Amino acid sequence: EDKVVQSPLSLVVHEGDTVTLNCSYEVTNFRSLLWYKQEKKAPTFLFMLTSSGIEKKSGRLSSILDKKELFSILNITATQTGDSAVYLCAGFSGTYKYIFGTGTRLKVLA
């Protein structure tokens, strides 16, 4: 059965801290790994990773995929209160399905 597991479930940090969110996956006919940010509305797309070892970066956020060990991490440096959200990880399978983890809830304190 396909599954995506995220850790930790929740995290509280102070502004300026660096955080690492984890995502492990077992997805049939794996094609890509996606990260989304969800505040009190629709999930918004952050990154899509298809190749091992190649870091994707956007501002203070970065992500990398390890296809051998079947995991990905999302790093956020110099966190801000606006980074507070639920971060979702999803594996995309060859059967055209996204399999989501339960998310990591991040709270950044001022």
Added chain:
Amino acid sequence: DVKVTQSSRYLVKRTGEKVFLECVQDMDHENMFWYRQDPGLGLRLIYFSYDVKMKEKGDIPEGYSVSREKKERFSLILESASTNQTSMYLCASRMGQLNTEAFFGQGTRLTVV
């Protein structure tokens, strides 16, 4: 920008009612999805559609049906709403090619009383 619009942000319905949740996308996307999101369970796939008039069951299709008569519109139907269908419902769409991201609507929070 891609826009995925769900017809209602909040809905309250009575047990046994037939409920329609509508989703429209404006980017000519082939694939469309309906998920429900519950605390501790994440997003679970109800149904998806490869293209017009095509549909596939997801992981939790029981109690739901879907309709896709036009490419831009994907409807989720609760034939007889029950309290255990109280949830956040999220619609998404994507281009049909591999390795493209899905874009989500703003969600419909449905409460069945």
